Amino acid sequence: MFDFLTIDFVRHFPVIAVMGLFLCAFLVEIFGAKNKYIRNTIVLVAAFGAFALITSLVKPVLFDGEILAYWMGNWEPVSGYAIGIGYEIDALNMFFALLVVTTILLAAIYSIKYMARDHHLGHYYTLFLMLSGSVLGLVLTGDIFNMFVMIEIMTFASVALTAFRNNKFGSLEAAFKYLIIGSIGSSMTLAGIALLYAQCHTLNMAQISAVLGSGALSPTSICAFALMFAGFGVKSYIVPFHAPAADAYMTAPTSISMVFSGMVNKAGVYGMIRLVYVIFRAMDITPIQLFLVTFGTITMFIGVTMALAQHDFKRLLAFHSISQIGYVITAVSLCTALGLEAGLFHAMNHTLFKGLLFLTAGAVLYAAGTTDLDKLGGLAKKMPKTAVCFLIGAFSISGLPPFNGFASKWMIYQATFEKATTTGNFAYAFVTVVALVVSVMTLASFIKVTQAVFFGQLPANLRDVKEVPLLMRIPMWIMSALCILTGVFYNFVQQHILVPAANAAFGVTKYIDSMMGEGTAAASGISDYAVQGVEGIVSIWNPKLWLILFAIVLIAVFIVILTGDNTRGRVLEKSEEDSEDGKYATFFGGEKSAHSHVSGSDLFWGFKHDFKGYFKFIQGMHSGVVNDYALWVVVGAALIVVFMFATFMFI
Numbered sequence: 001m002f003d004f005l006t007i008d009f010v011r012h013f014p015v016i017a018v019m020g021l022f023l024c025a026f027l028v029e030i031f032g033a034k035n036k037y038i039r040n041t042i043v044l045v046a047a048f049g050a051f052a053l054i055t056s057l058v059k060p061v062l063f064d065g066e067i068l069a070y071w072m073g074n075w076e077p078v079s080g081y082a083i084g085i086g087y088e089i090d091a092l093n094m095f096f097a098l099l100v101v102t103t104i105l106l107a108a109i110y111s112i113k114y115m116a117r118d119h120h121l122g123h124y125y126t127l128f129l130m131l132s133g134s135v136l137g138l139v140l141t142g143d144i145f146n147m148f149v150m151i152e153i154m155t156f157a158s159v160a161l162t163a164f165r166n167n168k169f170g171s172l173e174a175a176f177k178y179l180i181i182g183s184i185g186s187s188m189t190l191a192g193i194a195l196l197y198a199q200c201h202t203l204n205m206a207q208i209s210a211v212l213g214s215g216a217l218s219p220t221s222i223c224a225f226a227l228m229f230a231g232f233g234v235k236s237y238i239v240p241f242h243a244p245a246a247d248a249y250m251t252a253p254t255s256i257s258m259v260f261s262g263m264v265n266k267a268g269v270y271g272m273i274r275l276v277y278v279i280f281r282a283m284d285i286t287p288i289q290l291f292l293v294t295f296g297t298i299t300m301f302i303g304v305t306m307a308l309a310q311h312d313f314k315r316l317l318a319f320h321s322i323s324q325i326g327y328v329i330t331a332v333s334l335c336t337a338l339g340l341e342a343g344l345f346h347a348m349n350h351t352l353f354k355g356l357l358f359l360t361a362g363a364v365l366y367a368a369g370t371t372d373l374d375k376l377g378g379l380a381k382k383m384p385k386t387a388v389c390f391l392i393g394a395f396s397i398s399g400l401p402p403f404n405g406f407a408s409k410w411m412i413y414q415a416t417f418e419k420a421t422t423t424g425n426f427a428y429a430f431v432t433v434v435a436l437v438v439s440v441m442t443l444a445s446f447i448k449v450t451q452a453v454f455f456g457q458l459p460a461n462l463r464d465v466k467e468v469p470l471l472m473r474i475p476m477w478i479m480s481a482l483c484i485l486t487g488v489f490y491n492f493v494q495q496h497i498l499v500p501a502a503n504a505a506f507g508v509t510k511y512i513d514s515m516m517g518e519g520t521a522a523a524s525g526i527s528d529y530a531v532q533g534v535e536g537i538v539s540i541w542n543p544k545l546w547l548i549l550f551a552i553v554l555i556a557v558f559i560v561i562l563t564g565d566n567t568r569g570r571v572l573e574k575s576e577e578d579s580e581d582g583k584y585a586t587f588f589g590g591e592k593s594a595h596s597h598v599s600g601s602d603l604f605w606g607f608k609h610d611f612k613g614y615f616k617f618i619q620g621m622h623s624g625v626v627n628d629y630a631l632w633v634v635v636g637a638a639l640i641v642v643f644m645f646a647t648f649m650f651i
Contacts, residue, residue: 010057011068014087014140017053017101021046021133025126033122040112043125047108050136051101054094061094062500067514069142077516082204088142088515091500095344096139096270099351103262104132106355106475111255113471114362118253124164131157131259135267142515144193144279145203147271151189151235155182158264161256162248174247177626181244184633185234192228195220206515209279209508210524217280217648225280226644230637232275236268238329239299240636242322243622243629246306249318254362257314261321262355266347269328277505277529283335284529287647290427292333297431300326302618304441309615313361313371313453316445317354320397323438324350330431331412334419337531340505341498342411348497349404349486353396356479360390363468363476364453373449378458382465387454389476394450396483398443404487409439506531 024046032039060066068089075084089097111128115121134153141147159182163175197203199220200211212221230241237245245265249257282288303323310316328350331343363386364379365371380387396403399410413432420428467473486493504511506529509521521527 007060007066007068010060011070011089013053013057014068014089014097015070015072017050018133018137018140020049020053021104021129021136025129025133028129029122029126032125036121039122039125043108043111043129046129047101047105047132050132051105054097054101054136057089057094058098061089062091062497065091065500065503067504067510069515077204077207080516080520082143082202082207082516085146086142086204086206086515087140088206088511089140090504090511090514092273092504093139093270095348095497095501096266097136099266099348100132100136100139100263103259103351103355104136106359106478107255107259107262110258110359110362110472110475111253113469114255114366115253118165124161124253127157127161127164128256128259131161131256131264135263138267139270142205143203144196144205144208147205148186148190148193151186151231151267154235154264154267155179155186158182158248158260162252164253164256165251168251170247171251174244174251177244177629178248180626181234181241181629181633184630185231185241187231188227188234188637189231192224192226192231195224195227199224204515205274205279206512206520209281210512210516210520210526212280213524213526219645219649221280222644222648223641225275225282226641227637228275229272229644230633230640232268232271233295233636233640234268234633236265236272236325236329237322238295238325239302239322240632242299242303243632245322246315246318249321249358250312250315254314254358254365257318257362258355258358261317261358262351265321265325266351269325269332269347272329273332273505278508278511281508281526281529283333285647286423287643289333289335290425291643291647293330293428293431296326296328296330296333297434298326299323299329300438301434304438304445305615306618306622308441308445308448309619311373313364313373313376313449314358316373316449317357317361320357320442320445321350321354323442324354324397326438327409327412327435330435331415334415334428335529335531336415336419337502337506338411338418339415340502341494342408342415344498344501345411345490345493346405346408348493349396349408349483352479352482352486353393353403353405356389356393356476356483357397359472359476359479360386360393363472366468366472367465368462373452375459376453376462377456378454379462379465380454381458382462383454383467385467385473386476389473389480390454391450392480392483394446396487398446399439400443402484402487404483404490407487407490409435 024042028039028042032042057068061068068087070087070089072085072087077083108128111125115124118124130153134150134157138147138150138154141150155178159175159179162178163171165171193203196208199218200208202208202211217225234241245260249260252260276282276288276292300323303319303321303326307316307319307323310319324346328343328347331339331346333343334340361371363383364376367383367386368376368379370376392403396405399406401407412435416428416432416435420426420432509526509528512521512524512526513519
């Protein structure tokens, strides 16, 4: 029936998918600006078309192991050098492309009703499709300068969409921060590309990897590596490049917040993986592994602690996005089969459960008119379907079985602990403890959100709230189902999706030879990573590992108790920072009203008080001043450059 889907035929699909999204963006602006039915039809056709074209490649690329090479305009390499723009689709970028097109489709469906109350929707959908096409093009291209072009389109579309609701307080400021920090990241990426081109005289990633060979990197290459790593770090929102993310996620329309979390930061993660695994083949260097694991660990911890301090639903989710990306970076930086598979699995799960949570936040905003945790409550009575979807997302991100977040987090715990035992470096065991503590804190923050938004007392002004329209619920139901299915059938996901993607990252020679011709990698002295067990399937129901997990949790609890400000059990003096919340007022007698509503900011006030020194420091560092955030990026990039030179010059 589908015999016409030959390799020579389907290799055109990735380019058609990308160009189709860009073409439909212009068609929306031309024909759909005044007619909503034409506009919606064009958007849905573009989203469904990209989804269908990319998913049709699952069998040849993921299941059969094919690598599709496509040269734009048939500009194939001449005399061994790539002079045209090439698209190369292996299992690694196929994995990320699936995340992208799934996010595009669900966000498009959700937007139809969610954005119906807004004006100038022709501009919104034009920007939405431009952003979608740029991210899909970024993960599919095999040309590093074409990747930069896509980054630029992605950045400016993101800036405009962040400011789309410009009547909302803080939206223009958030867009300005995104523009400044994003432009710095893009500039560093371009500078690194220019240095690589000066040395390698090509922009094709496979050929750059072949030209660099297996020998020592030159100072020019080291500088390029460091700058590009920092640039992709800005796009993936790792600490200290994370500052614009929270404002952008909060002020952008929620359908776009989902896109930012589901695919834009994944584009940054993909760029980092392609950079360190394939182009520079640096992931088997121990100092690089430790350096990246440190980045990931700090990111996951700072992200979750900042989330605990938030009073707004969407802003809390924004910091959790930062934290969960920390998990991904930590796992993929281990350079083990289990670590890379765990990181990719968590990247996929993050797209699902965080996308679901943002959609539920959008539903709350659509129905109640606010995402302020202190002004909500009791919405489960009015929005039961949304409440169930939220709970599935909350259970998933908190790592509770049998949801998908549990499966991927468990693989990360195993991967970090396995790394500690095999290398004898028990710093990785500390990373396991941090990952567990962060997961517990994630659960705590979502208990707070659950109580503040869906349970508790229903405010009088929300008594007329009702469930959101069907078109908004359908994407939430799909993502809820996927959160459950990918958790229950994690073995299938690992065997058919994660293992091929991990093999593609470790199998550098096949990536080079598929684009540049058989034998190119061998002629350059390049070999694959010496990683064992890529084909192994992990069981997350190992009793011994559960016992180890229980022991680690107990140790973590004792550490938290011992390091906290143990002031409970005696009278406290009211300090200036405590008086803002009024927490010393009793809730068991003398209340002014019949009910004592515990607001979202109250539930874990004791924890915040015990560690108020830390929270005060972290909140003080997030000044909101774009000059400070730009300084973070510059200083962070400078430290990365220094570290890379120190590592490569002395190994």
